Amino acid sequence: MLKKVAIIGAGAAGMSCAATLAKHPEFAVTLIDIDSHTGGQATSIPLDQSTHGASSLNDGVQGGSQIFRHTFQFFRRYGYEPQPVKLQVAFGKGRNFWTNVFPNALVDQHSAEIKKLLRVLTCVKYLMPILGIMPVKTILRLFRFSADFSNQMVLQLLALFLGTGNQTPNVSSVLLERLFNDPQMKLWEYDPDTLLPNLPLMYTFPNLNNFYRDLAAGLRVKGVDIRLNCNVTIVERGKKGVVLQLQDHEEGQSTGQPSTETFDDLVICCPADESKNLLGQNATWREKYVLGGVKFFNDLTITHSDSNYFRQIFESVYDPKLCAKPTTQERKNQIAFAEQEPRSQKDGWLGFRPMYYMHSYVSDSTKIEMGFNCSNYQHQFREELGENKPPLPQDQHVLQTIFLNDQEKDLWTWDAIDPSKIISYVIDPFLAI
Known part of the structure; x- marks a missing residue:
């Protein structure tokens, strides 16, 4: 006898x-989502190729590291291949600038603290029940790291790792330890000299709209009933199973009459606050406790081509004044790499072409603004150029700026972005535990 299973949410988790x-074959699967597309936040938007050099952009999810092997397996199963790219970051501005591309003053200044942090992470690993549950900000204070090192380097790098924005100081320190030391979680090796290793390998994703379209088609062939534009308004659990009240939903409006359907089991693949609301009074005390322990804050992501704004906020072009002394051959080689005229490569760029950006606000160094140069990051821009070609002019690049937590929007500088150069914008909830 078939077991009817309902999955609410057709994002990455629900599709997986x-x-x-x-x-x-013993399961009859129904996948339900209020949106008109599968993939959740893993979306692509069209671009004017004649202006920006590519016809599409993955705007919600940029890419990942080699630990995303299960994701890569799904891609390859449907004929898509993740593409390698050597990671370049540019954090801070002026005296607070640091990068993993060439030696710089801030990294040299905190060399002793970088080595010390590696020892502290070992302590966290072996004293996990005590130290691991402490917030990162507490560990950094407890072991007397400087505020400059904590705010300009550690917290910014962890925010890049986790996407936790201005809530990063509240993240449990065990996550920082695992992201560097756990073979199943770490993105890169910890570098005791520079914190972030020089040009580590990352991967960019194929066109996510196309991938999730093909994945949905493949699931339908296997018998999965995918219902898009369908909202679950009520969940009732009883001895005979789970009863869902379903409502057609298009363009933000409910349409038609609601209906009910009974399933044997339910899997909710939604954010914690939505899951708690769906369960309502039927939620157990454990569910209320776990799902209620997550807070959400709204970010604003603006995709644009305002390179002047980017240059004012971040160090987006190579400046020899930012280099530290070339005291070793390795440092000389790194500087020589950064000084090259940029040229496209299969796995990234020759020359200083940062992909990830971050900086702290002058008025509050514990708060950050994030950015991406998608033209430097995503592989389709390089593929269209061809190998060993110079990049397009900066004002044709596709950029993203992420303003964190709308409760602190007095810090935001979004009004400085030229409105005529905005490609799209979206408000996204991000969570902090």
């Missing part, structure tokens, strides 16, 4: 769950 259950 449906794909796993579809392998087993």
Whole structure:
């Protein structure tokens, strides 16, 4: 007898769950989502290729590291290949600038603290029940790291790792330890000299709209009933199963009459606050406790081509004044790499072409603004140019600026972005535990 399973949410988690259950013939899977597309926040937007050098952009999810092997398996199963890219970052501005591309003063200044942090992470690993649950900000104060090192380097790098924005200081310190030391979680090796290693390998994703379209088609062939533009308004659990009230939903409006359907099991692949609301009074005390322990804050992501704004906020072009002394051959080689005229490569760029950007606000160094140069990062821009070609002019690049937590929007500088150069914008909730 078939077991009817409903999955609420057709984002990455819901699609993965449906794909796993579809392998087993004893399950009849129904996948439900209020949106008109699968993939959740993993979306692509069209671009004017004649202006920006590519016809599309992955705007919600940029890429990942080699630990994303299960994601890569899904891509390859449907004929898509993740593409390698050597990571370049540019954090801070002026005296607070640092990068993993060439030696710089801030990294040299905090050399002793970088080595010390590696020892502290070892302590966290072996004293996890005590130290691991402490917030990162507490560990940094407890072991007397300087505020400059904590705010300009550690917290910014962890925000890049986790995407936790201005809530990063409240993240449990065990996550910082695991992201450097756990073979299943770490993105890169910890570099005891520079914190972030020089040009580590990352991967960019294929066109995510196309991938999730093909994945959805493949799931339908396997018998998965995918219902988009469908909202779950009520969840009732009882001895005979789970009863869902379903409502058609298009363009933000409910349409038609609601209906009910009974399933044997339910998997909720939604954010914690949505899951708690769905369960309502039927939630157990454990569910209320766990789901209620997550807070969400709204970010504003603006995709644009205002390179003047980017240059004012970040160090986006190579400046020899930012280099530290070339005291070793390795440092000389890194400077020589950064000084090159930029040229496209299969795995990134020759020359200083940062992809990830971050800086602290002058008025509050514990708060940050994030940015991406998508033209430097995503592989389709290099592929269209061809190998060993110079980049397009800066004012044709596709950039993203992420303003964190709308409760602190008095810090935001979004009104300085030229409105005529905005490609798209979206408000995204991000979570902090």
